[in-house]
Amino acid sequence: MELVSVAALSSNRVIGNDGELPWPSIPADKEQYRARISESPIILGRVTFESMLDDLPGTEQIVLSRTEKTFSVPTAHHAGTVAEAIEYGEHLGSETIYVIGGGKIYELFQPYVDQMVLSRVHGEYEGDSYYPEWDASDWEILTKTEYDRFTLEEWQRK
Template identity: 70%
Template sequence: MELVSVAALSENNVIGRDGELPWPSIPEDKTQYRNRIADSPVILGRQTYESMLDDLPGSAQIVMSRSDQSFDVSTAHHARSVEEATEIAASLGAETAYVIGGGAIYDLFQSHLDRMVLSRVDGEYDGDTYYPEWDTEEWRLDSETPYERFTLQEWVRVDD
């Protein structure tokens, strides 16, 4: 199964401020993001999950939390570790699972990812949550598509 990180980040790697995006909404980015993850399970942290309850993404939500959790949503599953989250995604028959945040979840999964699909938002923003740095020796920029206000980049892990 392929693990893919999907995130929107500013030029200075900011992904959030006070639980929100620090830049004005970019509808075109939101549309491509939602379309990409719609039919696959997503892996996300509890706070990110709770912030999306009104419009949950993906075909199933694998919610990372250190404490026991139960959910009122039939598509939500609890996981305590990267291994447990990937096992759940695989048990759902997924070919791809998308890691969608927040910051601590991106950090946990960074060394396990096969691809990163990053919306690089124009400009630098103040924030309290950042996308993790990555070693450009371990990754290759596979494609780059410019849009108004952001550039969509797809990175693939370089095989040794």
Template identity: 65%
Template sequence: MVELVSVAAVSENGVIGDDGELPWPSIPADKRQYRDRVAGETVILGRKTFESMLDDLPGAAQIVVSRSRSSVDTDTAHAVAGVEEAVAVAESLGAETAYVLGGGAIYELFQPHLDRMVLSRVHGEYDGDTRYPEWNTDEWTLSDSTEHDRFTLETWVRVGES
């Protein structure tokens, strides 16, 4: 079974985006750890997020959740309709882990299925139109927390997962 891991940068008030952009000034250390984490891996993302990253696609294979299958025209990308199909494609690619990269609706869709969350908790509150979904803290354990300049990197593991 593929491990599903959500990766997101989230402000203190839960905001992750504003009109398709990050609402805070660039944090190079966070971008670096994010890129290093997903490099060579299978990633799952929504069509808008995929299209916003076309010039510099993350991961070795992209699974694009979209209602419009014709929207994906890249050799490494696979269009799927939902969670089950995304997991099936990740398994067919031999992935042990698939990283869920957003946007907001995709995080919401995958939240009940996640095994882990790796969250860059950006210091400060920001205005934005997209939020990371709330989760029941009784179902999750904070397994690691590392302080960085302007963000704290947290790893959350679903209770009952190894």
């Protein structure tokens, strides 16, 4: 099983501001993001899960939470720790599980992810949530594709 972190971040690593994207919608990014994760399980934090309830991505959601233990969505499963989330993901038997945020979740899973798929939104934005820094010497970039307003980068851990 591979863990893949998927995120959209500005050049100053901002991923969110008060629970929202800090930049105007980028339809091409949303489309590639949804297509990528739609047929796989995802790992996300409770706040991110709650913000997506009207349009949940992924086939199953592994929700990392210290407080909520059950969810009204039948495809949502609780994990209290990173280890529990990974163990449950392995139990599902999927080749790939996507880590989709928020900021603290990306930080907790950064040591465990095998790949990163990053939409690098052009420009700097104000925000209160950031994608974690990583040591570039531990990673190699596999692809870099230019789009209007963002660059899609795919990274593999060495």
